């Protein structure tokens with residue numbers, strides 16, 4: 001793999017994604033790894049990521065100089081660039097000139113090495129206080145900026161490279177090209193990480209892990225569980241049973257997508273637990289958001305376990321046992337919870353509405369190495385319906401947390417209709433890819449006066465919450481065209497009984513969250 005050493009900013013994952021986009025397999029590792037640990041992974045190249053520190057700050061993560069003697073190509077980015085310069089005897093200094101944002105970088109001499117084929121100046125995205133003033137011995141300076149006399153350098157002979165800017169962010173015009181120049185020319189790597197290869201490799205791994213045992217898998221309607229299940233189905237076919245707990249809190253058409261379209265596309269054996277009544281009963285009279293979440297989470301686990309028991313006894317009747325449970329864990333979850341190795345950057349991961357961590361089963365996690373866009377590509381490769389593969393994020397507790405107030409069948413029905421209209425219009429406008437997700441929220445406890453036809457109405461407002469985001473950690477409200485908003489508003493107020501107002505949420509995150517509850 002190409003190893004991306006994480007210096008603690010949020011850039012490492014993005015770099016790893018960009019490397020994958022170049023069809024090269026990459027992994028993120030913590031900066032606490034020693035040179036020995038890095039080399040033990042047999043890396044094709046190593047990328048040192050950006051980070052928040054100054055190389056002179058107390059406790060700043062250093063790079064061991066012996067890393068550069070190992071004969072492995074290394075690319076330093078931002079902090080990694082400075083740490084590399086520092087470790088090899090270059091000069092890093094505080095210029096007092098902080099560069100932040102779009103900055104012109106100009107080549108020193110002809111464009112060459114990792115800047116080969118590029119114009120004399122390019123727009124680069126910067127975020128640094130210190131600058132490299134002198135390149136280490138044996139390095140040539142490739143580019144500079146107003147605030148950074150050495151903004152890119154190379155030692156071709158040792159295959160060591162670095163840039164002060166962030167090639168991984170889209171604001172760096174030629175960023176991906178710089179990265180690919182490093183991977184393909186600097187490190188001589190062949191790009192062979194393709195969707196087809198991912199499927200083949202995972203299918204083999206699943207077969208090796210599962211053997212002839214039976215496997216159980218929960219489907220939520222979301223893309224991750226669907227792709228994980230489809231991969232396991234491809235690998236061990238008849239040994240897999242999928243469970244779909246229909247809690248009645250999905251959007252219009254989503255239960256059918258699982259029960260009909262997914263099954264048709266994969267041939268998976270599906271056990272459906274129709275639990276709509278159970279969830280409605282448990283949620284009756286409850287309007288506190290956290291209480292709703294807890295109830296939905298608890299009932300989901302109970303319902304899943306009941307289904308599980310039914311499947312286990314069916315299998316037992318055939319003399320078989322179930323030993324594996326499929327989970328759609330993704331690579332960002334793995335990295336954020338410490339990578340399963342090392343101790344860097346631990347953020348505990350929560351997923352309300354997830355499956356019980358049942359120790360009776362060994363986990364099968366075929367998406368553990370994949371980013372979300374790769375999961376979608378694998379899903380498409382496996383022939384899953386576009387509605388499932390392209391589905392926007394949707395919370396486990398579903399519409400239960402999009403009704404502000406008590407949840408009941410009538411309100412769910414109303415919200416489902418409004419949501420279906422909003423989604424259909426967004427799709428028709430060709431703007432699905434412009435928004436990260438668009439929650440549609442019913443303010444069930446609010447009423448306002450309206451007029452329709454000749455009569456006064458006293459109905460509920462519907463909130464549209466379209467947001468743009470990279471990772472749901474932060475978000476901004478999407479500037480949807482007014483005529484689209486007008487169409488959605490018109491249709492919802494005309495077609496959905498009980499709604500006489502549509503409002504737009506224009507709050508970023510923070511301070512607002514994406515969901516209302």
Ligand code: XMP
Nearest residue numbers: 351352353393394395396397472513514515
């Ligand atoms: P917030 O509202 O916290 O949401 O800004 C961030 C992202 O997480 C989704 N979300 C959930 N996903 N179970 C999930 O699987 C949940 O309980 C849950 N709550 C929020 C939300 O849709 C957004 O994408």
